[in-house]
Amino acid sequence: MRERAKTFQDLIVWQKAHQFILLVYPFTAEFPKSEIYGLTSQFRRAAISIPANIAEGFKKKGLADKVRFLNIAQGSLEECRYYLILSNDLEYGDISALKLQLEEVSKLLTSYANSILNSDS
Numbered sequence: 001m002r003e004r005a006k007t008f009q010d011l012i013v014w015q016k017a018h019q020f021i022l023l024v025y026p027f028t029a030e031f032p033k034s035e036i037y038g039l040t041s042q043f044r045r046a047a048i049s050i051p052a053n054i055a056e057g058f059k060k061k062g063l064a065d066k067v068r069f070l071n072i073a074q075g076s077l078e079e080c081r082y083y084l085i086l087s088n089d090l091e092y093g094d095i096s097a098l099k100l101q102l103e104e105v106s107k108l109l110t111s112y113a114n115s116i117l118n119s120d121s
Helices: 012-029 039-058 063-089 096-117
Strands: none
Touching: 012 039, 012 063, 012 096, 039 063, 039 096, 063 096
């Protein structure tokens, strides 16, 4: 059994979501300059929202509050999933590494939310 996380940074799901952002920034930096206020901005904000909401939910006391923030993170993750599809269709770059990272975050986030919902605390 794993030791209980002391900070949000101890959470594997947060670490993987943060790694996703570190992939999104250089990927979107290569987008056409005409996308700076469009897809680039939207993609980055949605990506940032994933670990930010995991972090915010971490310190919430009630289970409902914790899960609400994880649900927001899941919504942002799905938004990023769409931006990957759009980026691919617009031929803005190779999305394979981002897609793999996003899938890993998705699975971890679902597991983390389920563990909170099924916990006794």
